Amino acid sequence: MNPTKISRMSAAKLSVCFDMVISKNWKSHGTTTTTTTRYTCDCLPEMKKNLKYNIQLSLCNNGEQEGKITFASCACPAGKGPCGSCKHIAALCYALKEFVRLKTLFETCTSRLQTWNQPRKRKLDSQSVYEIDFSKKIYRREERNNAKPLNDPRRPSERNNDPKNVNRELLDKIKRVKPNCGFFCLLSDEKLDQNKNDIISPIKEHPVSLTDIFDRAKIIKRNLVGSDQERQNIALATKAQSNCQAWFEHRRVRITASQSKRALIKPSTSPTKAMKEILHYNNQYQRNKMKQGLKDEKKIILEYENKLDCKVSETGFVISQSHPFFGASPDGEVDGGLVEMKRIFTDGLSLKEAVCKRRICRDTCHGLVINRNHKFYYQVQQLMLCTKSSWTDLVLSDTVNLIILHVRKDKKFLSDIVPKLEKLYDNHISLELAYPRVYYGLARLSKLIN
Numbered sequence: 209m210n211p212t213k214i215s216r217m218s219a220a221k222l223s224v225c226f227d228m229v230i231s232k233n234w235k236s237h238g239t240t241t242t243t244t245t246r247y248t249c250d251c252l253p254e255m256k257k258n259l260k261y262n263i264q265l266s267l268c269n270n271g272e273q274e275g276k277i278t279f280a281s282c283a284c285p286a287g288k289g290p291c292g293s294c295k296h297i298a299a300l301c302y303a304l305k306e307f308v309r310l311k312t313l314f315e316t317c318t319s320r321l322q323t324w325n326q327p328r329k330r331k332l333d334s335q336s337v338y339e340i341d342f343s344k345k346i347y348r349r350e351e352r353n354n355a356k357p358l359n360d361p362r363r364p365s366e367r368n369n370d371p372k373n374v375n376r377e378l379l380d381k382i383k384r385v386k387p388n389c390g391f392f393c394l395l396s397d398e399k400l401d402q403n404k405n406d407i408i409s410p411i412k413e414h415p416v417s418l419t420d421i422f423d424r425a426k427i428i429k430r431n432l433v434g435s436d437q438e439r440q441n442i443a444l445a446t447k448a449q450s451n452c453q454a455w456f457e458h459r460r461v462r463i464t465a466s467q468s469k470r471a472l473i474k475p476s477t478s479p480t481k482a483m484k485e486i487l488h489y490n491n492q493y494q495r496n497k498m499k500q501g502l503k504d505e506k507k508i509i510l511e512y513e514n515k516l517d518c519k520v521s522e523t524g525f526v527i528s529q530s531h532p533f534f535g536a537s538p539d540g541e542v543d544g545g546l547v548e549m550k551r552i553f554t555d556g557l558s559l560k561e562a563v564c565k566r567r568i569c570r571d572t573c574h575g576l577v578i579n580r581n582h583k584f585y586y587q588v589q590q591l592m593l594c595t596k597s598s599w600t601d602l603v604l605s606d607t608v609n610l611i612i613l614h615v616r617k618d619k620k621f622l623s624d625i626v627p628k629l630e631k632l633y634d635n636h637i638s639l640e641l642a643y644p645r646v647y648y649g650l651a652r653l654s655k656l657i658n
């Protein structure tokens with residue numbers, strides 16, 4: 209057979225031929241007798257991947273008839289012996305011929321890497337992005353000098369060609385929002401005093417023993433205590449309230465005034481749900497809702513100022529001096545007292561009807577009187593505890609009308625609720641802060657202990 213014939217064969221037949229050899233299942237072992245040599249081999253079919261065809265082939269090995277096929281059979285449907293003539297037998301014949309020519313089992317072209325499409329070797333060194341020319345190159349008619357730089361979509365005033373300055377600005381912005389984020393720590397040369405800012409340091413080793421957790425809880429509670437100066441600084445720094453990160457950080461570890469009533473649960477009730485709310489696990493940052501609330505609040509403050517002809521000043525997060533695990537963010541301060549705004553949705557009722565229906569106050573012969581069992585009462589009392597103010601104006605408004613309830617500090621009421629709140633903080637909240645389990649959806653630690 210002429211080797212050129214192999215290349216003339218159709219692709220289907222060739223691939224069969226090569227499959228057989230690639231498979232290495234070719235166990236061609238000749239047994240020489242006086243007249244014929246017998247070959248057996250396995251051939252993998254082209255399409256049916258789970259089959260193997262056994263081929264038997266006998267060739268004359270001497271005399272005039274040398275090379276003549278005396279017997280051929282294949283397991284495929286077309287290869288019935290003794291005169292089988294299927295493509296698998298043909299493939300074996302071509303493979304034998306190639307074996308004779310090369311004196312070895314040959315590698316097919318499909319099992320080698322292609323050799324005709326060799327990439328050129330490029331000698332380029334790495335470059336900084338500033339050195340790369342991104343301008344569009346113009347070839348042919350126009351001259352290369354006319355190449356225009358890439359269009360800069362920024363306004364001319366914002367085009368800053370000094371990367372160091374840009375980086376500086378970016379890092380400053382990050383520092384304002386979240387100074388302990390990894391990006392800042394990696395890129396900035398500034399060393400932040402981490403321990404000073406963090407009330408809770410990360411747990412360093414596992415497993416943690418119960419004594420360790422109790423110790424940590426104690427340390428956390430101790431870290432809440434700050435000097436007068438520190439508490440004043442926090443109050444000043446958090447005036448932007450929900451617009452500043454520090455406000456969230458300091459609020460996170462304390463019982464805030466708005467959660468005061470929520471924290472007072474019956475001893476028989478599981479505190480897990482209340483804990484989740486106090487630690488803001490469920491709705492950590494409802495920023496959009498807060499934004500709308502803040503907008504309405506600004507409006508209500510203006511109306512209050514007009515009505516009473518006074519000036520309300522902003523306040524930040526105030527931490528109680530006597531009970532540092534309490535915090536409060538009053539809406540404003542006025543003439544030695546506090547102002548707390550509440551946006552009331554009236555649902556078609558008058559404002560007075562709406563506040564009575566929601567049991568915020570009762571309508572008596574002396575006018576509206578605040579309900580001492582409503583959460584707003586607990587909230588304003590805790591506000592006064594933290595700020596040491598003696599009165600609060602609770603302003604209820606539907607943004608059009610105002611109801612102002614003048615609430616005095618109720619020392620008896622506070623002396624009743626404060627020990628209960630402290631107990632909840634010690635028994636449940638500080639443990640969760642020291643070793644968060646509820647946060648990760650596990651049973652609270654205090655439950656496991658009892």
Ligand SMILES: [Zn+2]
Pocket residue numbers: 261282283284285286287294295296297
């Ligand atoms: Zn066959």
